[in-house]
Amino acid sequence: xxxxxxxxxxxxxxxxxxxxxxxxxxxxxxxxxxxxxxxxxxxxxxxxxxxxxxxxxxxxxxxxxxxxxxxxxxxxxxxxxxxxxxxxxxxxxxxxxx
Amino acid sequence: xxxxxxxxxxxxxxxxxxxxxxxxxxxxxxxxxxxxxxxxxxxxxxxxxxxxxxxxxxxxxxxxxxxxxxxxxxxxxxxxxxxxxxxxxxxxxxxxxx
DNA sequence: ACTTCATATGAACAATAATTCATGATATGT
DNA sequence: ACATATCATGAATTATTGTTCATATGAAGT
Numbered sequence: 001x002x003x004x005x006x007x008x009x010x011x012x013x014x015x016x017x018x019x020x021x022x023x024x025x026x027x028x029x030x031x032x033x034x035x036x037x038x039x040x041x042x043x044x045x046x047x048x049x050x051x052x053x054x055x056x057x058x059x060x061x062x063x064x065x066x067x068x069x070x071x072x073x074x075x076x077x078x079x080x081x082x083x084x085x086x087x088x089x090x091x092x093x094x095x096x097x098x
Numbered sequence: 099x100x101x102x103x104x105x106x107x108x109x110x111x112x113x114x115x116x117x118x119x120x121x122x123x124x125x126x127x128x129x130x131x132x133x134x135x136x137x138x139x140x141x142x143x144x145x146x147x148x149x150x151x152x153x154x155x156x157x158x159x160x161x162x163x164x165x166x167x168x169x170x171x172x173x174x175x176x177x178x179x180x181x182x183x184x185x186x187x188x189x190x191x192x193x194x195x196x
Numbered sequence: 197a198c199t200t201c202a203t204a205t206g207a208a209c210a211a212t213a214a215t216t217c218a219t220g221a222t223a224t225g226t
Numbered sequence: 227a228c229a230t231a232t233c234a235t236g237a238a239t240t241a242t243t244g245t246t247c248a249t250a251t252g253a254a255g256t
Contacts, residue, residue, distance in 0.1 A: 003190060006182055007117055013108035015244075032203055045245060047204055057189035066202045066253050076185040080178065084104055087174040091155035092101060113214075130233055143215060145234055164223050164232045 003056030012058050013080075017041060017049050021070075022077060025059065029071035101154030110156050111178075115139060116147050119168075120175060123157065127169035 003009055012018050020039045024030065030038070036046045050070055053059040058077060059070045072078075101107055110116050118137045122128065128136070134144045148168055151157040156175060157168045170176075 003186075006179075006186070007112050007114055009182055009186065010108050010111035011243085014105050014112040016105055017244080019105055033201095042246080043203070044205085044247075048245080051204075057185070063253085066200090068203065073185075076181065080181055081104075083174065083178055083181075084107055087155070088101075088104070088107065109213085115214080131231095140216080141233070142217075142235085146215075149234075161223085164230090166233065 009056050009058075012053050012056055015049075017045065018053055021046065021049060021053065022058065022072060022081075025070060025072035026074075026078075029069045031064075031067040031069055033067075035070065107154050107156075110151050110154055113147075115143065116151055119144065119147055119151065120156065120170060120179075123168060123170040124172075124176075127167045129162075129165040129167055131165075133168065 013022070017039075021035060024035060024038050032043060032047055032050065035050075036043045039046070050059065050061075054061055054070070058073055060073060061068050061070050063069075111120070115137075119133060122133060122136050130141060130145055130148065133148075134141045137144070148157065148159075152159055152168070156171055158171060159166050159168050161167075
């Protein structure tokens with residue numbers, strides 16, 4: 001199953017685990033276990049989430065020995081995040097927690 | 099409850115009803131009933147969804163008599179949609195349904 | 197061929213979000 | 227003050243997503 005709609009695309013940003021994965025990959029590409037360790041979640045969970053992210057081309061993958069290295073599609077994602085950041089700054093008042 | 103995180107923000111685009119509302123409001127601001135008729139959903143459903151969209155400042159509201167006119171925050175939303183559109187064009191191969 | 201390491205996958209279960217339905221609130225006109 | 231139109235809200239229900247756990251797959255080395 002491919003990412004077949006805008007909604008599907010956005011779902012990948014609308015979830016904490018996926019979002020943390022995205023954020024982690026801003027620095028550098030990583031293998032599944034690396035990521036799992038970095039965000040403190042178990043392999044299977046990370047793997048499931050990676051699959052969905054990759055299906056929507058938010059991430060890319062390449063094999064490297066036994067490992068799979070996931071990398072962020074920066075072309076799309078970085079500008080997107082920047083926009084939302086700007087939006088939140090502007091509209092989310094000082095205490096954004098509640 | 100306010101929109102307190104990026105995830106919350108993105109949730110508003112990750113749902114069919116909300117997405118259709120957003121799309122409908124690209125043309126012009128509308129009242130709740132207008133919207134409900136336009137997308138063929140019942141008032142209560144639309145209203146619940148509008149509430150969330152407005153909390154994240156994806157929509158704005160103003161009262162006009164008994165009606166509430168919801169309008170799209172085009173500044174943020176239009177460029178966002180354009181970006182995703184581009185992404186989908188590029189990465190979603192010819193038959194994007196399946 | 198066997199073992200190991202890294203990752204993927206399916207199915208059961210849990211958590212979260214969306215919808216529905218009944219009702220409440222508010223503005224407006226009479 | 228009452229009736230009506232428009233919209234919001236809460237709670238129960240349903241639907242969708244996410245997680246967990248056990249297991250499968252696949253690459254690499256021996």
